[in-house]
Amino acid sequence: xxxxxxxxxxxxxxxxxxxxxxRNISVASAPDGKTGLAMLEAALHSGEMFQVxxxxxRMPGMDGLETLRRxxxxxxxxxxxxxxxxxxxxxxxxxxxxxxxxxMLKPVAISELIAKMEEAxx
Amino acid sequence: xxxxxxxxxxxxxxxxxxxxxxxxxxxxxxxALGVFCLNRINALYDEKINAGIExxxxxxxxxxxxxxxxxxxxxxxLAFTHPYAELARHERLSEFFTIMQQNSHxxxxxxxxxxxxxxxxxxxxxxxxxxxxxxxxxxxxxLRKGLYISDVFMGFRQVPxxxxxxxxxxxxxxxxxxxxxxxxxxxxxLERHYSGRNSDAFLLNSQGVLQxxxxxxxEVMGKVNFPVxxxxxxxxxxxxAQGEQGRPMLAAVAPLKxxxxxxxxxxxxxxxLRPLQRLKMFIVVLVAFGGVLVIAGALLCSRLLIESLAxxxxxxxxxxxxxxxxxxxxxxxxxxxxxxxEINNPLMLIQENAGxxxxxxxxxxxxxxxxxxxxxxxxxxxxxxxxxxxGITQRMLGFGRRMNPGRTEIFLNQLAEQAxxxxxxxxxxxxxxxxxxxxxxxxxxxxxxxxxxxxxxxxIDNAIDAIGRDGKVTVSAEACPEGVRxxxxxxxxxxxxxxxxxxxxxxxxTKNVGEGTGLGLAICYSILGKLGGRIEVVSxxxxxxxxxxxxxLEAPVVQEEAIGAQSAT
Numbered sequence: 001x002x003x004x005x006x007x008x009x010x011x012x013x014x015x016x017x018x019x020x021x022x023r024n025i026s027v028a029s030a031p032d033g034k035t036g037l038a039m040l041e042a043a044l045h046s047g048e049m050f051q052v053x054x055x056x057x058r059m060p061g062m063d064g065l066e067t068l069r070r071x072x073x074x075x076x077x078x079x080x081x082x083x084x085x086x087x088x089x090x091x092x093x094x095x096x097x098x099x100x101x102x103x104m105l106k107p108v109a110i111s112e113l114i115a116k117m118e119e120a121x122x
Numbered sequence: 123x124x125x126x127x128x129x130x131x132x133x134x135x136x137x138x139x140x141x142x143x144x145x146x147x148x149x150x151x152x153x154a155l156g157v158f159c160l161n162r163i164n165a166l167y168d169e170k171i172n173a174g175i176e177x178x179x180x181x182x183x184x185x186x187x188x189x190x191x192x193x194x195x196x197x198x199x200l201a202f203t204h205p206y207a208e209l210a211r212h213e214r215l216s217e218f219f220t221i222m223q224q225n226s227h228x229x230x231x232x233x234x235x236x237x238x239x240x241x242x243x244x245x246x247x248x249x250x251x252x253x254x255x256x257x258x259x260x261x262x263x264x265l266r267k268g269l270y271i272s273d274v275f276m277g278f279r280q281v282p283x284x285x286x287x288x289x290x291x292x293x294x295x296x297x298x299x300x301x302x303x304x305x306x307x308x309x310x311x312l313e314r315h316y317s318g319r320n321s322d323a324f325l326l327n328s329q330g331v332l333q334x335x336x337x338x339x340x341e342v343m344g345k346v347n348f349p350v351x352x353x354x355x356x357x358x359x360x361x362x363a364q365g366e367q368g369r370p371m372l373a374a375v376a377p378l379k380x381x382x383x384x385x386x387x388x389x390x391x392x393x394x395l396r397p398l399q400r401l402k403m404f405i406v407v408l409v410a411f412g413g414v415l416v417i418a419g420a421l422l423c424s425r426l427l428i429e430s431l432a433x434x435x436x437x438x439x440x441x442x443x444x445x446x447x448x449x450x451x452x453x454x455x456x457x458x459x460x461x462x463x464e465i466n467n468p469l470m471l472i473q474e475n476a477g478x479x480x481x482x483x484x485x486x487x488x489x490x491x492x493x494x495x496x497x498x499x500x501x502x503x504x505x506x507x508x509x510x511x512x513g514i515t516q517r518m519l520g521f522g523r524r525m526n527p528g529r530t531e532i533f534l535n536q537l538a539e540q541a542x543x544x545x546x547x548x549x550x551x552x553x554x555x556x557x558x559x560x561x562x563x564x565x566x567x568x569x570x571x572x573x574x575x576x577x578x579x580x581x582i583d584n585a586i587d588a589i590g591r592d593g594k595v596t597v598s599a600e601a602c603p604e605g606v607r608x609x610x611x612x613x614x615x616x617x618x619x620x621x622x623x624x625x626x627x628x629x630x631x632t633k634n635v636g637e638g639t640g641l642g643l644a645i646c647y648s649i650l651g652k653l654g655g656r657i658e659v660v661s662x663x664x665x666x667x668x669x670x671x672x673x674x675l676e677a678p679v680v681q682e683e684a685i686g687a688q689s690a691t
């Protein structure tokens with residue numbers, strides 16, 4: 001499975017890459033929304049699309065919800081999982097309205113994360 | 123001084139101030155009115171009574187003056203219209219005297235006296251032919267002034283009388299005509315019993331010697347026991363004299379013009395003052411009654427005012443305390459949410475790093491690693507503590523969260539049953555009985571099921587923790603004017619005032635470190651606030667605690683904007 005992680009916490013991205021690689025999930029990391037969008041676009045052109053996107057809601061610059069909105073414009077079929085350290089149901093509900101597949105609250109157990117990713121990827 | 127004493131004193135002070143003000147405001151005009159009325163009535167009565175006695179005195183004076191003036195005129199006319207030779211003849215004088223007596227019996231005798239002080243002629247009941255008047259006062263005064271009217275004296279006859287003497291100078295000789303006038307006629311004019319009351323009328327000379335009989339002051343020639351007041355001619359003076367048995371008498375004094383006497387009229391005014399006394403008494407009673415009413419009213423008013431003031435203050439204090447708690451909760455809630463958010467990110471990294479260690483350990487051969495088991499164990503501990511911290515931050519976030527509460531129909535009895543069922547195992551293990559008292563007629567409310575369940579669980583869980591072992595938690599519910607009231611009573615140790623005051627503060631806990639977050643009841647408080655209800659606690663050390671939650675029949679609808687505002691941070 002190929003997954004795109006967008007999060008401003010780079011240490012978290014590194015850990016996810018390493019840990020998920022061991023579980024046969026290749027992770028592409030983007031430290032902000034802009035990069036994430038560019039990578040999604042690149043993947044679209046290359047034909048090797050991500051099966052799932054894991055997106056942090058709260059990020060400097062372009063925030064998670066805005067990134068989600070743009071991603072849905074580029075690739076409406078790619079499922080997006082929202083990950084947030086902010087236990088705000090409101091933001092999650094908003095995200096769901098825009099087209100997120102589901103949301104998770106940080107910190108989330110890796111098994112749970114994988115389960116959600118697999119479910120989203122179908 | 124305790125707070126309660128201070129506030130009691132404060133209220134006592136306000137009470138006194140209100141009372142004094144009310145009394146002053148109400149009593150002053152009342153008393154002023156009373157005094158004014160009494161004064162006016164006194165003045166009016168005095169005026170009326172004085173006017174009455176003055177008029178009476180004046181009329182008597184006129185009668186007396188006329189009487190004396192007439193006698194004087196008769197004597198003068200006789201003395202000056204007849205020659206001495208005629209008057210000195212006893213038969214002629216007798217004839218004149220008889221004519222005079224036909225008109226008035228007041229003349230007792232009539233005499234002509236020569237310059238030697240001896241009678242030339244005399245008509246009268248006594249033999250006075252040899253009397254020598256040359257050294258008498260009246261004789262000398264008559265010679266000096268030509269006219270003399272004496273004070274009353276008893277004379278040879280021992281009958282009160284006075285004399286009128288006139289001096290005439292004819293060409294060849296001078297003589298004095300002297301007439302004695304009995305006081306009987308004067309007494310008749312005085313009319314002592316003029317109205318059948320305790321009245322008196324008498325004559326005094328300037329030395330205060332009675333010239334006529336008096337009912338209350340004695341016989342003729344006696345002295346009265348009061349000084350003769352200074353009265354202008356033609357005037358009348360009134361004063362209060364002592365009458366029979368010391369009764370106050372209204373007295374009027376008037377000087378006579380033709381004779382140097384004073385007419386005194388006395389009247390017992392007690393009788394005529396009786397209606398006045400009754401009226402005065404009535405006014406006094408009325409004012410006193412009004413005063414009593416005013417005092418009672420003022421006392422009642424002040425008490426009622428103070429009571430409602432104290433009640434309002436108490437309510438205000440209660441509201442203040444609740445507002446303070448709410449604002450404390452809001453501020454702490456905000457802070458808690460912020461802190462939880464900031465902590466969640468590092469928590470996730472700690473967890474993932476531990477996970478990474480666990481992943482890496484899977485590659486290792488346990489036999490070749492000296493501390494393999496210790497590392498696995500430690501990693502597990504890191505993960506478990508992260509999980510604990512996560513639990514806390516989740517609760518903190520829940521506490522700070524503002525959200526639209528759900529509005530579903532809730533059967534509180536069922537909800538309580540569910541909550542109790544969830545804690546049954548824990549309670550049974552500690553030998554704690556949870557009793558739900560039946561509440562058959564509880565209204566169904568519209569509120570948030572999940573949040574209310576959390577509240578119930580938190581409170582019961584708290585009660586179980588407070589009891590420790592062996593005890594009882596009683597859950598009861600009833601309808602109340604605001605909606606529904608649910609009470610959770612435990613047999614735990616209770617709490618002191620200080621604990622009670624902080625029991626709903628976030629992070630306030632009486633449990634050992636690590637056992638409680640101090641958020642359970644704070645969350646209840648916060649949730650109930652969102653649901654339009656409230657939570658209170660009644661407790662005393664050693665007497666257990668009762669948490670009472672009140673819920674409205676319908677939870678309020680909160681605007682969505684709060685959610686968006688928070689998600690943007």
